[in-house]
Amino acid sequence: MRNKIVKHEDEWRQQLTPEQYRVTREQGTEPPFSGDYRVSDQHGIYHCVCCSAPLFENEHKFDAGCGWPSFDRPLGQHNVEERQDASHGMRRTEVVCARCDAHLGHVFPDGPPETTGLRYCINSVAIDFHDGE
Numbered sequence: 001m002r003n004k005i006v007k008h009e010d011e012w013r014q015q016l017t018p019e020q021y022r023v024t025r026e027q028g029t030e031p032p033f034s035g036d037y038r039v040s041d042q043h044g045i046y047h048c049v050c051c052s053a054p055l056f057e058n059e060h061k062f063d064a065g066c067g068w069p070s071f072d073r074p075l076g077q078h079n080v081e082e083r084q085d086a087s088h089g090m091r092r093t094e095v096v097c098a099r100c101d102a103h104l105g106h107v108f109p110d111g112p113p114e115t116t117g118l119r120y121c122i123n124s125v126a127i128d129f130h131d132g133e
Contacts (some may be wrong), residue, residue, distance in 0.1 A: 005051045005100040016050065023123045024050050024102035027087070027094070032067025035124025039063045045075065046127040051100040055079050055127060056120070062112060064119055069127065071120040072111045080120075082107060095120055102126060 007015075012025050022028040039061050046056040046069075056071045064070035074080045078098060085094040085106065095104045104126045111119035 003099070007100075012050070017125070020049055020125050024104075024126050027103040028123075029105075030068070030123045030125050035068070036129075037063075037067055037069045037124060042129075042131055043133070044129055044131045045133040046071075046122075046129050048097040048100060048102055048104070049126055049128050050102040051097060052128075053079060053097055053099040054133075055097065055104070056122070058129070060115075064111070064121070066119075066121060068105065069122045069124050070111070071122065072115040072118055074120065080104065095122065 013021055016024065019030065023030055040058070042058055044058045045054045046058065047054050054075050057075055060071045060073050062070055062072060081096050081098045083094045083096060085092045092106045095107050096102060097104060105120065105122040108119045108121060109117060111117050
């Protein structure tokens with residue numbers, strides 16, 4: 001993804017709710033089962049709540065039972081970036097929006113074995129669903 005979006009902290013705070021800011025700009029995590037994690041048959045694409053970049057297709061969402069939206073792959077490998085995260089005393093792979101560096105969640109190797117085997121565990125406050133795309 002090209003054209004990085006860079007904004008001052010105050011601009012992000014004006015644009016986002018306090019919870020969206022905490023999760024996407026301060027690498028927070030929403031409580032499990034608190035957001036929209038349910039799987040539906042609707043066609044559509046999930047976009048970054050910060051910059052509207054397309055990130056995940058609803059068709060690749062699955063119920064992981066973890067309380068957060070889970071996808072087996074991003075819309076495209078250039079839509080998200082993966083970074084090593086050693087916070088909280090463990091080694092994980094953080095997932096961020098490639099356009100604006102918004103923290104989205106983490107990716108784990110315990111997804112559906114019949115597809116990619118990956119579970120992109122994403123905070124629901126970091127994404128916005130666009131029905132019918």
